[in-house]
Amino acid sequence: MSEILVLVEHVDGEVKKVTLELLTLARGQGAPSAVWAGPGYTEEVRARLAEYGAEKVYVADSQEIVDYVVAPKAELLAQLVASASAGGVLVAATAEGKEIAGRLAIKTDSGVITDAVGLGEGFVADQSIFGGGVNVRSRVAKGTPIVAVRPNSVTPEPAAGAGAEERVSVTLSDAARAARVAERVKEEKGARPELAEAAIVVSGGRGVGSAEDFALIERLADSLGAAVGASRAATDLGWYPHQFQVGQTGKTVSPQLYIAVGISGAIQHRAGMQTAKTIIAVNKDSEAPIFELADFGVVGDLFQVVPQLIEEIEKRK
């Protein structure tokens, strides 16, 4: 069985859920090998990756790999594709994940598929395009298949792997050092699940009316253990931080449940959430386009509907 490389997404030394999803998908294609890039690797990390099926864990934990934009990770993966004769590479379809995949594709003279929402036999990838209007199955025609998969495309399932650790050293080319990260600015994140990974997302839009009233959106989110998102109107108005923007130019989310509160459902917003499995909308305008997508919609005032909903959820839990 050929090795399938899975680039590990991690934050503060912790493996993100999407990586466990990718390992689950990789098992259907070959023998999963996790690839850790950057500082912070620990024995707990190795154990976690093995628990979800990693037969090998490649570790490249030098600081240098994260000191420059994107290129070092692409070089690391290209080196491993060659040395392991990998059968394919999976990365998370985040903005950066896709950029890594793109550069890797050129380095390995391989095709790349972005934003897959499913992966079938022989690396045939499912995609949802044109605002969810068309379903496509794509495949790579040349080289080693490289696929960027959206978080929440599959439920992660444990399956013990050997988790054999292998240290890798990369010698970065000069080109990979062209764009240097001088400083990292972290905007506070809070205790809620991460937006792109969350199983449930509750988003507020212009209808919420003010920064203070976003507390209502947060309360609804917390009652469901959900992440909070926002439309661009809400982030532009400064009611909620920009990093929580959902849409074409914000985060793409694909949760089990998406609740849109006071959001009209502009095409750019829909582009970031239309692959959610179930969609609920609360809007006082019965003509709002978001209702075209909604599995369940309430035409009403959010300040009446949402507090009642929170109360009912607390009651029934």
Added chain:
Amino acid sequence: MNIVVCVKQVPDTATERKLRSDDKTLDRDAADGVINELDEYAVEEALKLKEAHGGEAAVTVLTMGPAKATETIRKALAMGADKAVHLTDDALHGSDALSTSYAMAQALGRIGFDLVVLGSESTDARTGVLAAMLAERLGVAQLTQAKKVEVSGTSIAVERVTEYGYDKVEATLPAVVSVVEKINEPRYPSFKGIMAAKKKPVETLSVADAGIAADQVGLAGAWSEVAEFAAAPPRGAGTIVKGDGDGGTKTADFLVTKKFI
């Protein structure tokens, strides 16, 4: 300073977009072509950088696309770009991201540049990989997902939007930049701008002119392919209820049937 801004014509997102049944590529005749929204922000940023340089810079628009993409080129020229290069050839039809980046890198090699500016994503392909691919192919710095760009002499600094906030990134020109929408507010072309655009030079490049190997582009040259496609089954008309005092309760009922609570 030589600034090249990459502008793509895309089908209007307000109209129904389709794939062609014959070769499974985007049906560009089915919908009106418009400038990719984010590319207006790229043009705006290029113009701003030129202005910050006391006008000592040339802004060239680069578009790869069929003949009708000239409308989009005119729009960028009307905003204030100086000239344009239109890479157009039947051989390019059906190119994927790898082929497109190859063809555009060849064209950029002909044009010459200090800075290439792109949108971070197109509304049709939505791959969001082109800027990174161009940086890789051209061997220059990748400064993508920028919400702020500053050039001084040959140094460039950007704020790159990340999952957790942003990174301050530095490099030396030449470089490839892609922008996100919060970087600026694109200007509207003035009447004067629209008239002036009609007289600005647009050079047409064929595959042969740009030294592009024809077997590396187009449908046959692509590194990936659409195997099959189908209209998504309609989401199944949802249940829409009136708020009437019990909207929250009804929503909770729905959450129970779906096992979310």
